[in-house]
Amino acid sequence: MNTVIVGAGYAGLMCAFRLARLTRKPEEITLVDRAERFTERIRLHEFLAGARAPTHELAPWLAAHKINFVRGALDGWSADRGEISVDGRPVRYEQLVLALGSRTDERLPGAREFGATFERCADLREEIPAIAARNGRVLVIGAGLTALEAASELKESHPSLGVALVYAGTFAPFLSERARAHARRVLEKLGVELVPDARVEAITARGARTSKGELTADRALVCTGFVAPEALASLGLAVDDKGFAKVDRFLRSISHSDVMVIGDGAAIVGDEGIHKACKTALPMGAYAADAIVARAHHHEVAPFSLRDTGVCVSLGRNEAVIQGYGADGAINGPVFTGRLGVFFKEMIARYTTFSLRAESKNRLAYRWLRAPARKTLAAGTEVRSGAAA
Numbered sequence: 001m002n003t004v005i006v007g008a009g010y011a012g013l014m015c016a017f018r019l020a021r022l023t024r025k026p027e028e029i030t031l032v033d034r035a036e037r038f039t040e041r042i043r044l045h046e047f048l049a050g051a052r053a054p055t056h057e058l059a060p061w062l063a064a065h066k067i068n069f070v071r072g073a074l075d076g077w078s079a080d081r082g083e084i085s086v087d088g089r090p091v092r093y094e095q096l097v098l099a100l101g102s103r104t105d106e107r108l109p110g111a112r113e114f115g116a117t118f119e120r121c122a123d124l125r126e127e128i129p130a131i132a133a134r135n136g137r138v139l140v141i142g143a144g145l146t147a148l149e150a151a152s153e154l155k156e157s158h159p160s161l162g163v164a165l166v167y168a169g170t171f172a173p174f175l176s177e178r179a180r181a182h183a184r185r186v187l188e189k190l191g192v193e194l195v196p197d198a199r200v201e202a203i204t205a206r207g208a209r210t211s212k213g214e215l216t217a218d219r220a221l222v223c224t225g226f227v228a229p230e231a232l233a234s235l236g237l238a239v240d241d242k243g244f245a246k247v248d249r250f251l252r253s254i255s256h257s258d259v260m261v262i263g264d265g266a267a268i269v270g271d272e273g274i275h276k277a278c279k280t281a282l283p284m285g286a287y288a289a290d291a292i293v294a295r296a297h298h299h300e301v302a303p304f305s306l307r308d309t310g311v312c313v314s315l316g317r318n319e320a321v322i323q324g325y326g327a328d329g330a331i332n333g334p335v336f337t338g339r340l341g342v343f344f345k346e347m348i349a350r351y352t353t354f355s356l357r358a359e360s361k362n363r364l365a366y367r368w369l370r371a372p373a374r375k376t377l378a379a380g381t382e383v384r385s386g387a388a389a
């Protein structure tokens, strides 16, 4: 079956490699991406602070496994014709899988004009050494995973740079009180200025306007969560308020059940708390391949299920906090910090690319933990929610 997968991120690559392994017909798989390189998004904060680009060239990687690669942007879709448009050129499919990922939510006034984002972080990376040299300041807007990782990484690698974490609402809501206290201590020890209860009203050329007044800075990095890429939001699929495609528990669009949507782009109806995360995208990619093969053989397909075991947050190169979750999603699992935390975080980050390569080389089939049957949580239990950002 001619399968076209759009988006060569964690979800799309996993789906393509697994499908190639299961069907042994890689020539029937086409992966489309507007970029020529796969970006390990989970390492972009390291890149921002000066590390090498965490990217891998797609064409030779896919060619080595006989998977077709079409470089170009998805810009149209005709469900009736079984055809997508890539840079205006038609690409036909029998099975379509959308794995378009997400992008920073830039709905904050001034964000597009004056703000920096991880999608455009190469520019900010270039500017940082000069800003640090004049003891300038960068605002990191948000207090989610990407904000914490960026603020700590920037401050650690450029000690003369002023870094302020500006946020309203709960600091790191995906961590337990103990883990939060540790993250706060590490940030403060590094010299990151914490600016809580400051609702950002606009990003400006001189910093940000907040509910606590004007905060001056050379640049502001927007880490206020993820929304869907424009292409996904504009296809005509049923989407939520952030443009993510609403899917059922089999990861099929609820408006077009013959289209699968995986990775950050998928919003599972009835499981809105699922993290937009690499730890979700890889299992979704593997699941999609399994489901396509099962359906082709008229086998029963079980719904997608994932047990979220926790979150790993780097706090520079020398500190990290690993928060385990209970089987029911409660934020009450073990917490690892210090060198052990750093080790875990690095192993998990390496495991993402290792699992793609292992799947592609037919060495190790990717596996993930399924969620147990749902239980009712005790009143007052903290439960993970929202996006990784």
Ligand SMILES: Cc1cc2nc3c(=O)[nH]c(=O)nc-3n(C[C@H](O)[C@H](O)[C@H](O)COP(=O)(O)OP(=O)(O)OC[C@H]3O[C@@H](n4cnc5c(N)ncnc54)[C@H](O)[C@@H]3O)c2cc1C
Pocket (backbone or CB within 6 Å): 006, 007, 008, 009, 010, 011, 012, 032, 033, 034, 035, 038, 039, 040, 041, 042, 043, 044, 045, 072, 073, 074, 075, 099, 100, 101, 102, 118, 145, 146, 149, 229, 231, 232, 262, 263, 264, 265, 276, 277, 278, 279, 280, 281, 312, 313, 388
């Ligand atoms: C700084 C940072 C740190 C993070 N840390 C973690 C972490 O520690 N743990 C974790 O689990 N998650 C983390 N995440 C989140 C994680 O990176 C994402 O959830 C993950 O990348 C989603 O995978 P995906 O395959 O859905 O999308 P992506 O990896 O974003 O891939 C989407 C692909 O689609 C392509 N695409 C988009 N639009 C088009 C189009 N119109 N046409 C063709 N191609 C298109 C893109 O070029 C891209 O290659 C982090 C994110 C950031 C930014």
